[in-house]
Amino acid sequence: MDVSFLGGPQPQRGVGIVAPFDFALDRELWRWVPDDVSLHLTRTPFVPVETSLDLARLVSEHETLHEAVLALTAVSPETVAYACTSGSFVGGSAGEQAMTAAMEQAGEVPAVTTSGALLEALQELDARRVAVVTPYTKSVTDSLEDYLREAGMVVTGRSYLGLTRHIWRVPYRDVVDMARAAVVDSPDVLFISCTNLPTFDVIPQLEAELRMPVISANQVTMWAALQRMGKQAVGPYQALLDPVARRGPAAMDPEPNHEPSASYGPAEPYEAGEAYGPHEPFGGSVAQHPREPGGPADHGAPPPAALAGADLEGGESLEAYDQPHPPAMPDDGGGGAQPPA
Template sequence: MDVSFLGGPQPQLGVGVVAPFDFALDRELWRWVPDDVSLHLTRTPFVPVEVSLDLARLVSEHETLDAAVQALCAVSPQVISYACTSGSFVGGVAGERAMCAAMVQAGEVPALTTSGALIEAVREIGARRVAVVTPYTKSVTDSLEDYLGEAGITVTGRAYLGLTRHIWKVPYRDVVDMARAAVVGDTDALFISCTNLPTYDVIPQLEAELRMPVLSANQVTMWAALRAIGVEAVGPYQALLDPVARRGPAAMTGSDPVDAGPRVTPEAAFAGSPVPPEAEVADGLDPPPYPPEDTGGLPPV
């Protein structure tokens, strides 16, 4: 049968993505991508280390990045993104810039990282005071706070789970609980860290409840990568991506969020949300569970 009348396939722009070996959210990345863009993913080599500062350093070594970028360049992407938050903030601002330079040198293609995209996104929305949510241990969360501080961004509150593996299995409900614990005082925006933590569907709900922009690791990564090639990311009702959302509830930032019930203190953080049975809590702690959840009138996530 002659199918020449179909034409095509249509030209595709390409975004190369270097992800850590344990990255499990390929489908989430695709949700931000319009139809005329293809994602080309590759992973760093496996190392028998759980999520920690040591792992962040191992998966961001320049030799590892060089090999991954060269593999991706075989399919001619227009930009390459390193999709790992901790791996790109562990060396501070200078370390993040060095990673970008190493990737550009390896592939002769524009390159960016999740942590660099985060700083760009925070500036895009005009935020200076940010609450932080992470699935990490305390030491990794501390390193993120140091990175943001170095970039001139104040962390106003934080919540973390203390996980060292299986982060992609954390349910949205736990992300919401952490967000409510982290957002205290005068806060301009919330950042949900880790590219292996699911966030796409929960962002609009949190923006509506907290009355502020909500950024996530995968969101800022795809937003920055697509913007670098002149394409808009797909994210309805997400303030970073949707002008209507930015003028809506998310524009009412700061000190008067909608009442979501009693708040936990920021440093009670977190280390206490229910997690899947096989997930482990770092540092040998067995923290108490969160208080009974109040959804603040939102449907369950």
């Protein structure tokens, strides 16, 4: 049978991705990639350390990155990206720039890190006031804020989960809850940190609700990596990727009179099907998440706005409860307010 008319597979251009050993969202990265681009992923060596500042330093050592990029050169990528937010901001701006230089030296192609891509995205959106959502512990979240402030950004609010493992299992409804809690004091943009936190489908929904650009770690990484090879990232109505989206809901001023609410406090390590876990509020007593048994939702208080279902695919709509945000609590100087008990 003559199959010469098929002409062979479509020519592909490559992006090399260095990811931490516990990275679990390969498929999410692919969703931002056009059909004529292939991703070539490699992972850093396993180390028996949970998500923390120590782990961020271990997976971002120059020798580790050098070996990973060398392995990727075998398939001739046009650019390489380090897909790890904490690993690329833990050393501050100087550390991030040194990492990028080390990768470029090893691969002899343009390189980008997630945290470097974050600053490029904020510049693209002309944003200086940033609300931050993370799955991290307080210390790692603090380090992200330090990195942003060093770059001249103002962090207007934050929300974090306090997780040290299983971050990829966090459902979209929890990401949305954190986003609503973090958006205080009129930020220009919301940033959802951590390449191991699922965000693809929730971005356009949050932009429509919050009326501001929403960017995430994986999104900015792929956007910046593809830009370096003259390609555009793809995604459904996301302000960073589509100038038309910036003239839609994401370009509008934030709705007035948002009820202020800042960061959720530390949580127990996340397990599949588990809620946030107990939070330690200011004052010493334990406050339960509203979805926990015995929490405020069991005593007549309204639940936090949430998605109707977790793990949405293909841009399904969010169905939020029509309930007010919980009132704010006093700030502790480092984490913001806790949800009420």
